[in-house]
Amino acid sequence: MFLITLFAILFGSLFVPNIWFENWVSPILLISNLAIGVVLVSKKRFLYIVLLVLLILTFLIQVRDAFTETLNTSLSLLKLACYFLFYAIVSLEIIKQVAKAKSIKSNVILGLISGYISLGLLAFFMFLTIEIIEPNSFSGLVLEVDANLNLKEQLLYFSYVTLLTIGYGEIVPVSELAQKGAILVALIGQFYLVILTAIVVGKYINQQSE
Template sequence: MKRLFDLYPHRFTIFLISLLFVLFGTLLVPFDLFNTYVTPIFFVVNILAGTLLISKKKKLHGFFIALFVIIIVVVLFSSYVVTEEKVYRYIEFAILFSFYCFVTFEIIAQVWQSTKVNRGVILGLMCGYICIGLVGFFICMAVELLEPGSFSGLPAIDLNPESNRDGLIYYSFITLLTIGYGDINPVSDLARNASVLIGLLGQFYLVIVTAVVIEKYIRHSGKTE
């Protein structure tokens, strides 16, 4: 536990690096190899880094240690052992969805409550924005599971989360960044509402959270001068 606290000042750096590997690992490792064998490992590292974010909250220690163990078992089991049973994929999906929602909230809270802006806060700001994109992916995936075919342009339309994972991650971030290439489109009312929600979350984050950090940086710089 002491070693965990020693890493706490670097929590945003570790978490950001693990996020970047999860999102862009296919640029370094062949696509099929990465998705089949490497992605689960990086997800485990990312989850461990996310757990580090709340390591100083004593009331949550026991809960998150148990949650971390459950996530590791489910992710590794569903990725390397079970290939046909979709129930394990759904359990993995639900746990990861809950985890990233909480971690996103915790990152935003820590950035918001910071008294001065340093490199860690800037990295935390970046982590929060990327996490919103991941939460958006889980929202889109939930929509697709509830109403298959809600998004046109996906490589596969079925109930296997792995089939449409990359397409929906891409769609979530394209929507968050307000690029909107149009190669994947929401065709159901639920999917359209989810897309609007993702866009609003991104804009609220930039307008409110980023603005607060900039204001703190300007105020702190003024006092230093």
């Protein structure tokens, strides 16, 4: 379910009108993803409490946003911080589980995919926070009628392009903070692929030879 909601967050806008997806569907999917994450770490009391607090905070802010048209920058940043912490914790937990796995089964592969997608969302929330704190940190953003919606869609795209180190170049980080963030995301993406893939392949080879 965790992986399914991640894919829905990424590609749901292809099947639902953008404005509906951004205003209603995406928040529901993100909250659902957080709730599933809380269940996944329920055996670890400390992490369970931390993620539960993040879930409650995010839910309350999201409900407030749904019924209020006025934008509260402080609450928006708090919500982004909650999402950032959540996906940072989840990514680390997935990495730990993959590294500790004694045998390579389908759940390990799915966990590996979930961790990588979570890193992309982690990058997205970081870049969105940077753009809110320092406007115009990225050049090449094309803002049309709904500037907020377009900004999120394009930064989500930029986050995964950077994580995958594709770098088409149509969106470019121009502020120092955005540039450092882009470097960090690219490095994390490479480390994840190289190190974790090597661990999984090594364990799979050992598993087959036994």
